Amino acid sequence: MSDRANRKPKIIKIPGPDHPITIERNAHRIVVVVAGRVVADTRAALTLREASYPPVQYIPLKDVDTVLLERTDHATYCPYKGDCAYYSIPLGGERSVNAVWTYEAPYGAVAAIKDHVAFYPDRVDAIEERPESYSPQQQPGG
Secondary structure (H helix, E strand, O other), X not given: OOHHXXXXXXXXXXXXXXXXXXXXXXXXXXXXXXXXXXXXXXXXXXXXXXXXXXXXXXXXXXHEOHHHOEEEEEEEEEOOOEEEEEEEXXXXXXXXXXXXXXXXXXXXXXXXXXXXXXXXXXXXXXXXXXXXXXXXXXXXXX
């Protein structure tokens, strides 16, 4: 039997009424902190809502201090989103192993999350959603 016959093809699923996925721009500033350091700070996060799971903030890689991340060999697969790669945040210690994930080549239905990462809330100190209380033209306190 050939190697090819032993490999199962990956199942690809399309979001729909039985498993909805929506992606929207988050109007708030998102700040991720680990061990007192800001790992990510963005005003361009995407909020992904999938079925009954809690909403997830996907942060553009350009707004992440990638020097603080270390790629791991851990990988998973989601039939709705595709192959998932992981990063650890060494300054967070054991708690922050595989704390960050990304879909580098997401399926079409979730293509907007390409070049974004997400953080497990229990593996970082904080994922803060900060409403912008003033416009960029307005000075604080004025």
